[in-house]
Amino acid sequence: MENGNEKRRNTQERPEQPIEIRRAEARRKRRKRVQQQKMILGLALLFVVAGMALVAVKFSSRKADTAQKDNVSDEHNILKNPVDAANVLLQLSEADKYTGDLILVNSEYPYHVEENSASVQLVRVEEAKSGGYTVSWPEVQLAGRVIDPLDQMIAACEAETGSYLSGISSAYRSVEEQQELYEEYTNQYGLEYARAYVANPGYSEHHTGLAMDLSIFYEDGSEGNFSNSAEAVWYVDNSYRFGFVLRYQASKTEITGISNEEWHFRYVGVPHAYYMYEHDLCLEEYVDWLRENTSELSPITQVCGDETFEIFFTMNTSVSLPEGSEYRVSGNNVDGYVIANKTMEP
Numbered sequence: 001m002e003n004g005n006e007k008r009r010n011t012q013e014r015p016e017q018p019i020e021i022r023r024a025e026a027r028r029k030r031r032k033r034v035q036q037q038k039m040i041l042g043l044a045l046l047f048v049v050a051g052m053a054l055v056a057v058k059f060s061s062r063k064a065d066t067a068q069k070d071n072v073s074d075e076h077n078i079l080k081n082p083v084d085a086a087n088v089l090l091q092l093s094e095a096d097k098y099t100g101d102l103i104l105v106n107s108e109y110p111y112h113v114e115e116n117s118a119s120v121q122l123v124r125v126e127e128a129k130s131g132g133y134t135v136s137w138p139e140v141q142l143a144g145r146v147i148d149p150l151d152q153m154i155a156a157c158e159a160e161t162g163s164y165l166s167g168i169s170s171a172y173r174s175v176e177e178q179q180e181l182y183e184e185y186t187n188q189y190g191l192e193y194a195r196a197y198v199a200n201p202g203y204s205e206h207h208t209g210l211a212m213d214l215s216i217f218y219e220d221g222s223e224g225n226f227s228n229s230a231e232a233v234w235y236v237d238n239s240y241r242f243g244f245v246l247r248y249q250a251s252k253t254e255i256t257g258i259s260n261e262e263w264h265f266r267y268v269g270v271p272h273a274y275y276m277y278e279h280d281l282c283l284e285e286y287v288d289w290l291r292e293n294t295s296e297l298s299p300i301t302q303v304c305g306d307e308t309f310e311i312f313f314t315m316n317t318s319v320s321l322p323e324g325s326e327y328r329v330s331g332n333n334v335d336g337y338v339i340a341n342k343t344m345e346p
Contacts, residue, residue: 181198235265
């Protein structure tokens with residue numbers, strides 16, 4: 001066992017390194033520490049850069065998602081036009097989908113009485129009309145907005161044909177009145193005949209106040225046969241000029257579900273009537289065509305005499321239109337809205 005003196009002696013006897021070697025070792029250690037510090041700093045910078053890149057990617061992704069959501073919305077708000085200082089934003093409601101001149105009412109889509117109760121103001125034709133044409137009975141009613149174009153259409157027929165026999169035999173019917181008519185036709189002519197010529201109660205265009213049955217009336221007040229008359233031919237070829245269409249054509253029976261009615265005319269609005277007439281479309285076909293072929297960004301252009309309209313279908317409840325636009329909006333009574341925006345002189 002070594003004693004304390006032996007330890008001290010051994011320590012004192014250990015050869016001391018030259019100063020150059022010690023300095024070199026110190027420099028090596030300093031270089032090693034510097035390299036370690038640089039490595040640590042480099043790793044730290046790498047983590048910082050990676051973190052910043054990750055944040056940037058997430059922000060960019062979130063920004064893209066937000067931009068996409070601003071342009072593509074849910075099933076009721078599809079594609080929106082950009083809104084700028086020169087545009088106004090048209091806000092539509094769910095109820096608006098079931099009102100307007102272009103609503104489709106047939107055996108599949110019923111008339112929504114409640115949604116239309118405020119917007120449809122019925123008037124007695126006999127009291128509201130300005131022309132001298134005959135109305136079958138004083139209580140015949142139509143939507144007030146239809147009276148002026150109806151007056152203009154009948155006046156044009158009188159002027160262009162020289163016939164003053166045109167008149168209105170039937171127009172608005174309540175659901176209860178339609179039920180009575182349906183039962184009357186069923187009892188008198190049979191169920192099959194009633195189904196061919198009379199719509200089910202609640203599913204009749206006559207509920208809208210936009211549809212009417214034209215006829216001819218002689219001086220003694222008796223009613224003549226409108227079908228195949230000169231007046232009937234004129235209305236088929238000219239009613240579109242005033243916003244009306246022959247609703248039930250013989251060639252469209254399979255689509256409309258109603259047999260040929262040469263006397264039944266429906267107000268849809270001038271730009272729509274023009275397009276339907278020029279392309280031989282019934283209302284069912286027109287509503288479907290607009291849905292499949294137009295949008296806010298891709299409207300159709302329709303020239304109507306000295307006016308031009310851009311027409312499109314949308315499910316969007318917020319629609320951007322140029323400021324000062326003269327537009328007409330209608331629901332289609334199915335799944336969206338149709339907008340006709342008056343643009344410029346043709």
